[in-house]
Amino acid sequence: MGKAIKFIHCADLHLDSPFKGLKNLPEEWLTDIRKSTFKALDRLIEQAIDLEVDFVIMVGDLFDQEQQSMQAHMALRDAFQRLQSYNIHAFVSFGNHDFLSSQTFPRNYPDNVHVFDSENVAEIPFYKNDQLMAKVYGFSYQHRAVLTNKVEEYQKTNDDCFHIATLHGSLGNENTNEHAIYAPFQLSDLKQSGFDYWALGHIHKREILAEDPMVVYPGNIQGRSTKETGAKGCYIVTMADNQTNLEFIPLSPIEFRKMKLNASDWTDITNITEEIAERLQLQQPQEKILTQLTFEQVPEHGEHWFTQGFIDEMIDYLNQTSHQNYVINYKWNKAAKRSQWMQGGRFLEELNDALQETEIDQINQPLWQHIDGRKWLSNLDKEDKQDIEDEAAFLLDQLLHEKEV
Incomplete structure (x- = not known):
């Protein structure tokens, strides 16, 4: 193929999270906590610019609540505009927290933002110097819950480029109650699908489920309680020929x-x-x-x-x-x-x-x-x-x- 791309894979930004259970903290700490998801987003954009990535993939739950605040809407829009000024694209899907039918404001995002605007799996091409470098596949939740396995809808084309699938969902046999089982999938199906990279979202724990191909949960970018401990952030993904490299970048303040x-x-x-x-x-x-x-x-x-x-x-x-x-x-x-x-x-x-x-x-x-x-x-x-x-x-x-x- 002789091609190479570099992108950020992130998910579950949960902008404007209310941080339930922490309201009794001192005002100084409470202020910092309420700003933390926005500060993590700022750091995400700074990393994208400093590392000169080709694009950013955001896999669902960008917003925390169905009724988004103006602050959250404008913070995301401003972030996209900063990326646009450096010719960095963004591929965006929405999940169970910010499903399409719930959104408060029109998505008047700049032209560098490509939204999966349907619950049907679609593909969006990425060109660099007029050359097709990648195709990104995905869907958004129309309503709060997607209970069916969507993997069969992901059909890779025959184009000579990188094929990257995005999926906001849960491993079907996952033995946990931390997150509702939405868009369930089997790992074997992802590994046999022929895609070069599976960019997952929904589970807030960072985890690499498989390496051939890479099947990756980046976790959320800012922990929200003691159930979500440790550093939170995103992955920098470099793909060249048959090699994919990951580097975790902490973002959480x-x-x-x-x-x-x-x-x-x-x-x-x-x-x-x-x-x-x-x-x-x-x-x-x-x-x-x-x-x-x-x-x-x-x-x-x-x-x-x-x-x-x-x-x-x-x-x-x-x-x-x-x-x-x-x-x-x-x-x-x-x-x-x-x-x-x-x-x-x-x-x-x-x-x-x-x-x-x-x-x-x-x-x-x-x-x-x-x-x-x-x-x-x-x-x-x-x-x-x-x-x-x-x-x-x-x-x-x-x-x-x-x-x-």
């Missing part, structure tokens, strides 16, 4: 992280405070970090630190002394006594078995079916369910040992 602390041998809360401060400092943030702490195996003599508010005071102190790292919340579990009652007679054995067999989804089903309740609920992932089970066991453990207190 704020990172979410989790830190686990083993409290089993703690005796002095002052020393604990110093230890945690050192651990937080060792994270060496290049950006601002929001951290969730988990205190594990808290000894019996240390339980009053939590029940009487000493840990809350410690967290306040840590947050006042750091400008780059903020502890947003914490969890704790005490050293279990369950081994003392799990084998304590038939009733207790059956109680323990019931804990192991509890189906959280089945218990919560009436809430999700309630016309008002479901507006305020989000899907529980595996970690959420485990937290609920652990808390239930913890409360049960407390009740069974009340006489010991």
Whole structure:
């Protein structure tokens, strides 16, 4: 073929994300958080310009909400105009958050922007110096959900160029509740399709599902909670003949992280405070970090630190002394006594078995079916369910040992 192209693959910008659950942060942090998706977009455009890419591929959920704000609309339009001034093209599809029928403003984007404007898979050519270099394939969601496998609609042409498929969807056998299963696909179908690159979106975890051809989730460009930890960004993709190279570029101005602390041998809360401060400092943030702490195996003599508010005071102190790292919340579990009652007679054995067999989804089903309740609920992932089970066991453990207190 003797051709080469370089492009950015990104997805799930979620401009104007409300960052639910973080409204109690100090105003300075809250302001930075609300600006973070827009700042990540600015960094994306700066990378595209500095690296002189041929085009940018954005695979769905550019906006976070059905009713887009003027700020989000104009920020994206301004970004496209900056790309146009450097003759950089953009290929855009919309997903389940910003589906076509929901959009608030007309898409008066500049000519360098190519939108997949239908739920039918289409192809858009990319020319460089009047030579056909690539064809980009994709579709947008017309409504909130696409429940069918769309892969059969992707039909590669016989043109001598790179063939790049974009797909905002979920691996069909994915065992997760973090994201709804939209536009499900099987990895084997993508690998056998004949395309040179599959640019995926929808799943916020960065992952390379296959390398021949490349099947890639870039993740989102800015984490939105402690479920989306670590650096977030995009991939720079270089394709030449039969070789494809990826380079991850971090973009997120704020990172979410989790830190686990083993409290089993703690005796002095002052020393604990110093230890945690050192651990937080060792994270060496290049950006601002929001951290969730988990205190594990808290000894019996240390339980009053939590029940009487000493840990809350410690967290306040840590947050006042750091400008780059903020502890947003914490969890704790005490050293279990369950081994003392799990084998304590038939009733207790059956109680323990019931804990192991509890189906959280089945218990919560009436809430999700309630016309008002479901507006305020989000899907529980595996970690959420485990937290609920652990808390239930913890409360049960407390009740069974009340006489010991």
